[in-house]
Amino acid sequence: MRGRFAPSPTGDLHLGGARTALCAWLSARKSASSFVLRVEDLDRPRCSARAETSILSDIRFLGLDWDEGPDVGGPHAPYRQSERSARYAEVRDRLLDEGRAFYCFCSRAEVARAAGAPHGPGDDGPRYPGTCRTLSPAEIAERMKTRSPSVRLRVDPERIDWIDEAHGAQHEDVSQTVGDFVIARSDGVFAYQLAVVVDDADMRIEEVVRGDDLSSSTARQILLYRALGRGAPKFAHVPLVLGADGTRLSKRHGDIGLTALRARGRSAPSIIGALAASLGLCEPGDQIHPRDLLSRFSFSSLPRAATVLDPACVQGNCVAPMAPSGVSVKPLDAGAVQVTFTGSAGAIYQLQSSADFHGPWSDLAAVTADDKGVCVYVDADAANHPTRYYRALIPVAP
Ligand SMILES: [Zn+2]
Numbered sequence: 001m002r003g004r005f006a007p008s009p010t011g012d013l014h015l016g017g018a019r020t021a022l023c024a025w026l027s028a029r030k031s032a033s034s035f036v037l038r039v040e041d042l043d044r045p046r047c048s049a050r051a052e053t054s055i056l057s058d059i060r061f062l063g064l065d066w067d068e069g070p071d072v073g074g075p076h077a078p079y080r081q082s083e084r085s086a087r088y089a090e091v092r093d094r095l096l097d098e099g100r101a102f103y104c105f106c107s108r109a110e111v112a113r114a115a116g117a118p119h120g121p122g123d124d125g126p127r128y129p130g131t132c133r134t135l136s137p138a139e140i141a142e143r144m145k146t147r148s149p150s151v152r153l154r155v156d157p158e159r160i161d162w163i164d165e166a167h168g169a170q171h172e173d174v175s176q177t178v179g180d181f182v183i184a185r186s187d188g189v190f191a192y193q194l195a196v197v198v199d200d201a202d203m204r205i206e207e208v209v210r211g212d213d214l215s216s217s218t219a220r221q222i223l224l225y226r227a228l229g230r231g232a233p234k235f236a237h238v239p240l241v242l243g244a245d246g247t248r249l250s251k252r253h254g255d256i257g258l259t260a261l262r263a264r265g266r267s268a269p270s271i272i273g274a275l276a277a278s279l280g281l282c283e284p285g286d287q288i289h290p291r292d293l294l295s296r297f298s299f300s301s302l303p304r305a306a307t308v309l310d311p312a313c314v315q316g317n318c319v320a321p322m323a324p325s326g327v328s329v330k331p332l333d334a335g336a337v338q339v340t341f342t343g344s345a346g347a348i349y350q351l352q353s354s355a356d357f358h359g360p361w362s363d364l365a366a367v368t369a370d371d372k373g374v375c376v377y378v379d380a381d382a383a384n385h386p387t388r389y390y391r392a393l394i395p396v397a398p
Contacts, residue, residue, distance in 0.1 A: 001207035001234065003028030004036040004200070005059070005066075008043065009051035012257030013058045014249045016211065016241035019275045019307075022290060023238045024209035025064045026297040029290075036203055037069030039080045042195055047082075058258035062268050063290045068203075076203040081195050088190040091198050091228065092151055092183060100227045101183060103140055103149035104132040128152065128179035151184040153220075153227060160219045165207075165236035165299040172219035181220055193217060197224040200233060207234045212306065213248070236299050240306040241278070278307045 005021045007013065013021075028035040037056070041047040056071060068074025078084055095101035106114070106128075115126035133154065135143070143149070157175040164170050174181070183194040196217075200208060215237040225232040243249055249256055261271060269287035277284040280303060281296050 001028060001031045002033045002036070002205055003207045003209060004038055004203065004205050005064075006038040006040045006196070006199075006210070007055050007059075008040045008046075009048060009055055010043070010046045011051055012259045013055045014241075014256050014258070015271075015275065016249050017055075018058070018062060018258055018271070019241055019279065020209065020211050020238055021059055021064055022062070022272065022275055022293075023236070023279070023297075023299075023302070025290060026293055027207060027209055027236065027299070030294050030297055033206070034067040035065070036074070036076075036205065037066040037079065038199060038203070039070050039082075040192075040196070041080055041082045042190060042192065044082060054259055058262070061258070061262060062272055079203075081199065084195070084199065085190065087202065088184070088195055088198055091194065092190070095153065095183070095227055096151060099154070101151050101153050102133060102180070103135070103144075104128075104152045104180075104182070105135075105143045105147050105149050106131050127177065128181065130180060133180065148186045148188075150182050150186040152180040153183050153223065155180050155223060160222050162218060162222060162232070162235065164215070164218070165234055166238055166302055167215070167304065170215075170218065174219050174223060178220065183224070193220050193224060197221050197228070201225065201228060201230045205233050207236065209236045209238060212237045212240050238299075239303055242306045242308050279303065 003024050005024045007017060007021075025035055037059070039052055041052070052070070056069070059066075066072070068076065068079060070079040073079075092101065096103070110131070111128055112126050114129045114131055132149075132152075140149075155174045155178075157173060159171050159173045161169065161171045181193065182191050184190050199205075218235050218237075222232045241249055258271070267287065269289060272290055272293075273282060273286040273288045274284070276282045276288060276293055277286060280301060281293050282288055
């Protein structure tokens with residue numbers, strides 16, 4: 001399964017990104033396949049060459065290698081999205097010519113008003129109501145005089161089914177969730193969905209391994225593969241590493257970048273050991289090289305929930321699971337919930353409804369505790385994604 005890791009150079013590689021890279025590498029190398037490193041730097045203002053250099057250096061430091069990438073080249077170069085715009089434009093124009101995509105002159109505010117809803121699932125705004133689907137060539141020409149259009153893929157009602165290697169059977173009717181979606185913005189920037197599908201198709205990627213936060217993109221991307229006349233790769237969405245407040249790792253959780261860990265003298269085998277232990281692939285405290293994990297790795301045995309990182313442990317240079325006690329759950333206004341517990345070193349942590357969980361925690365489905373940890377199940381945005389539950393797992397230390 002030819003695989004890839006595709007980081008965005010917007011900052012240092014953190015433990016969550018490193019863990020995703022490890023999973024992607026293990027799956028590709030386990031089948032003796034090649035591994036591609038691609039830099040997703042479409043969001044130019046937030047990306048930097050310094051961050052790209054640092055991320056590549058950190059991945060290599062961990063013992064993960066690649067056969068094709070921006071630094072080593074390869075048959076499908078270039079491997080930076082910022083250098084591939086001509087290719088995205090070609091695909092956009094082809095989809096427009098074939099009638100699979102159309103020009104849209106709506107502003108975000110107009111889409112929101114027409115849809116009658118301020119927010120849709122995820123960060124993609126409300127469902128597009130189809131306003132510009134049937135504009136005539138004359139109407140398009142007239143509107144072009146005063147506004148630059150975005151380009152949307154035409155999405156017809158249909159249930160899309162697929163198997164996620166880590167989560168099992170999934171389905172979504174994109175016409176009911178996001179509707180016709182943007183593939184090129186009105187300012188000329190290509191949408192992530194288009195760029196990633198064109199790249200993975202062109203680079204002959206057979207298996208896409210990435211973080212759970214991108215799971216909601218899958219159905220849209222399958223539609224794009226179809227529109228391009230290409231078969232979709234396999235998808236595996238691996239659990240995220242979250243801060244103790246239940247949100248994605250960022251600077252506010254302390255200096256948890258690989259660069260900082262290296263500067264503090266952490267060795268690659270100890271970091272790989274900690275990441276692998278958090279995935280159940282070795283014992284906490286083991287020091288290990290990625291190649292020694294090859295025979296142990298499978299998506300079906302990975303934890304499905306996010307790992308919550310104990311900041312006290314990060315400061316102490318470990319990625320140890322937390323031993324919670326005194327767990328309590330309190331319903332908040334607007335359907336949110338707050339879970340409070342005491343972590344290691346007596347610190348009190350709170351998990352609370354968060355935009356990082358793709359919508360309101362509309363319903364607390366369950367809280368369970370066993371020898372593996374405390375699981376908080378929340379039914380996120382149940383109206384739009386009835387099959388999706390988000391779960392924060394606070395592992396109990398062995
Ligand atoms: Zn429109």
